Amino acid sequence: MDLGLKDKVILVTGGDKGIGKGISFALAEENAIPVIIGRTEKDVRSTAEEIKEKGGEAFYAIAELTDPEQCKKAIEKTIARYGKINGLVNNAGINDGVGLEHGNYKDFLRSLERNVGHYYVMAHYVLPYLKKNKGSIVNIGSKTSFTGQGNTSGYTAANGARNSLTREWAVELLPYSIRVNAVIVAECYTPLYKKWINTFENPKERLKEITDNIPLENRMTTAEEIANAVVFLLSEKSSHTTGQLVFVDGGYTHLDRAL
């Protein structure tokens, strides 16, 4: 299926690693132009170069996304290069373990900044450009907003906000035919996931316990599988889909895991 994404310029926050990297690659395979936005020049540049080596086009901008000015500059840099932006994938985030009993208010607010503040800021600054071409937004979210996880109040609160902002923006942007959807992830082995699993005393055993509970094929979701859903939602092929939370999780969130 041709998704019609050729030459579409799509911003991908955290597009240099993990799920975001999968999305950047999937976009390049569809002949779209991923604009990889991340904080570490070496990583961001190296992902863009990997895509180019495989024959795709990619662009990048460096930004610490918790700084709104840097978000704005990344968008301006993209406009200076391409003159248009067709889509935004809000993806960057961190499961930073700010809990209720052992956390504190300052860290809780910081977690919201790290995980949802920049979703708002990026959408806000890119909106004038998306209005010009009926662009599309995809927010990456987490199953933790439905299931809880324990010891991660900031991250789960931010993920709840990612879900409701998906609905809220879908409504607000109806007059511009800008579609807004979310892809909800449960278990995908990425650098972030590796860091989290290593916080347990016995990471290998813990990982096996988790994958044994993933209903479909008892395995983690791949970044590519998540990316395939994202590019579809960005494309014209999903032209009447908006405000949806799409679970790409091997049935983890909704199926009976006791079976």
Ligand SMILES: NC(=O)c1ccc[n+]([C@@H]2O[C@H](COP(=O)([O-])OP(=O)(O)OC[C@H]3O[C@@H](n4cnc5c(N)ncnc54)[C@H](O)[C@@H]3O)[C@@H](O)[C@H]2O)c1
């Ligand atoms: N991996 C999973 O199993 C899983 C599960 C549920 C949800 N998610 C969500 O998927 C998204 C991506 O997760 P991942 O596992 O690919 O993470 P990752 O850490 O492997 O990759 C994220 C990338 O984003 C960058 N980044 C993060 N915060 C940034 C900031 N403030 N400024 C600039 N760059 C920043 C990181 O440096 C990194 O390059 C996150 O929002 C996370 O909530 C992941």
